Amino acid sequence: MNEYNSENKKYWVRLTRVCNNNCVFCLDADEQDGSFEMTESILALLRAGRARGFDHAVLSGGEPSLHPDFFAIVSETKKMGYKRTQTITNGRMFSYAGFAERAVAAGLDEATFSLHSGSPADFEALTRTPGSYDEALKGFMRAAKLSGLAVSVDILLTARTIPGLTGWINELSSLGASEFDILYPIPFGEAWKHKNEVFFNLDERAKDIVEAFEFCEERGFKAWSNRIPARVFEGAERFIQSPLKLRVEVEAKRDMFEALANRGMEPPCRGERCALCHVSEFCRSLRRFSAAIASKKMPSLLVTQGNIERLDENFPGSPKTIVIGGFDLLKSENVKRRLSKREIRVEALLDKPLENHQGVPDFVSAVYLEINKATASDLSHLKSPFLDKVELKTVLRGRATLEEAAKKDVPIAGFMQEFLKGGGAEIEIFNVPRCLTGRSEMRVFEAVPANVFKNSEEIDLDEYVGCYMANWMSVKSARCAGCSHYADCPGIHINHVRAFGFSNIPFGI
Ligand code: SF4
Ligand code: SF4
Structure with a gap:
């Protein structure tokens, strides 16, 4: 079953506000200013995560592997007692000789690669970065060969990526992938600016999406549905994402939701995009509750x-x-x-x-x-x-x-x-x-x-x-x-x- 129990123990820490891709769907673009987070601040956050009982560190960005102290930070997570250290990456740094090996030697347990399409043209239309397809795929293949490093793949659903989805999963599996996080876009950052390109008619594509999940199921691969609206899975309800994932979504915008809950402050993102937002029902519920309590x-x-x-x-x-x-x-x-x-x-x-x-x-x-x-x-x-x-x-x-x-x-x-x-x-x-x-x-x-x-x-x-x-x-x-x-x-x-x-x-x- 599609439970996300382990998500409750994951502690996400941002390493950079910079990326060497320029993805049309990037939800983080508004947070990027070309800088690296200070290593000391990153370590302080990681220590705070351990103190709160988290034992799975997720190093994210921007692109975390660009951080000059990437290996040292990975190594520190282990000294702090994190049982698992994972990074979410576009994979391009892993294409350089020795990078993946150094990351594993430092203590990296898992790398999740963003590999959204098997078509180089579609891939680079999404990343808006020439050469990114070859580098990302090479990085993934180098990492997949290493023992001691679990690899998984993020695939974003868009009109470009859905038609070849099952075939691409099949191809990736032949290269060593057996775990896939299949994501629905969210209306923030670049994804909102390019909403017509990124969002699509979900109900028309439901069959293709379910087919990809069934393909993974038949072959014993793990496929997580991530933010995909539940209605897609009518007749295949076993693939509906666990509601537990909501905790991760709220944690990512904790200050904003705290302000809504206890000060009645409206989120700055409120407006037209709410109709496409993955947490819209929760947000509405909290707003109504907070207003009722205030009055x-x-x-x-x-x-x-x-x-x-x-x-x-x-x-x-x-x-x-x-x-x-x-x-x-x-x-x-x-x-x-x-x-x-x-x-x-x-x-x-x-x-x-x-x-x-x-x-x-x-x-x-x-x-x-x-x-x-x-x-x-x-x-x-x-x-x-x-x-x-x-x-x-x-x-x-x-x-x-x-x-x-x-x-x-x-x-x-x-x-x-x-x-x-x-x-x-x-x-x-x-x-x-x-x-x-x-x-x-x-x-x-x-x-x-x-x-x-x-x-x-x-x-x-x-x-x-x-x-x-x-x-x-x-x-x-x-x-x-x-x-x-x-x-x-x-x-x-x-x-x-x-x-x-x-x-x-x-x-x-
Ligand atoms: S009453 Fe509600 S659940 Fe029933 S068909 Fe209408 S919208 Fe759907
Ligand atoms: S539903 Fe809430 S979190 Fe989502 S865009 Fe609207 S105000 Fe922001």
Whole structure:
């Protein structure tokens, strides 16, 4: 499966603001001024990364291999205790005799080469640098021959690179490549200036992209989808990128997202390019959340076993509702006592079948019952929207991982048919699109875990990313394009789609 768990441990450090190519799709061009980062500053950052627990250093640029202290920096990563040192390179320096050998001797474990096309003309139309194809390929071949150095290849999807993609992967594999990172462009730097050349009609090219992934799968190569919109993989959902990669994207623009989260400062990139941006849904979600908190419109607060100690704290905007997660917590005297001190509406989020929930305490005004393997059958036979006089609602929870979704959930399309047939018509449903519920609106379960707040004033960005990934990171099918609800429908949680497929979304309405 396409999980990016290891990405969480990668620590990216920039070595240069200069490159010997001039790629038409370069997302970093705005950051380049022809300079090298000071070696001492690079080492200080690397030390800080180790102190934060990272053990995989990624040396990037610009073009990192141009840094005059490249070998020394590689060697220092090893002294600091990094278990793996990787560089992302255009490969041209590796074409010089002895360069790859020196890099390996210094401690380089992995080199990722940007080799976007097998056609020299297309390659150099993209790099805008004559001679770059021959040098890059020579550099790759020299590196691939060395034992002790893992090589992998980055391939950017563009109208130029897609037609020959599978053939190029095949050719690279004969030269020693067996791991490919297949990337979708993002609208920054040169890529935005040349957007008409770089971006393409994704839906028309979906078949070719899937074919390349299937080719890699058949031959046992690793192929990572990187920022490729999930809808491309309808029918081949196993190739959808893990949502975990979002952490890396946010980390790359941490200051900008911190400013949006806690100071309401708009990113300087906001505008026309948002429509092409790989983090647009996250960015929108954070903006909305930050604005709601700033205007004291606090959503419900979700308190679970893991953060119960925060029940007494103050939160920005003072929540009007607390949702208690889990029946054990609801029965706990400790929780009851703490809740009795506050004038607040209390709801419950439960994940076990109804018979275990008789006697829901009187202080609970509503129960959200998860739709999952354990509850599905009971829910399909409900006749009343009330449970012990408590209002009952159902919710399709997002899941933090694919494994969790596959283990706990049922395919939502089949469930909804049974549920609506079985008398659930009056019960509110959360997180299920209208094409499945037939309702006039889609309700979204918006309660946020208490740990999304650092304290009574600040949003914790890392926790918010985790919360967004686990709860609200949803996707739609390419077929949704014709749906009248497209603009305001979030779709279905990405891990539900990864576990059960896009076939859970019926045709648009
Ligand atoms: S969606 Fe956000 S990060 Fe992306 S371009 Fe727009 S403002 Fe920038
Ligand atoms: S946009 Fe897609 S998921 Fe949403 S209601 Fe329409 S068809 Fe269903």
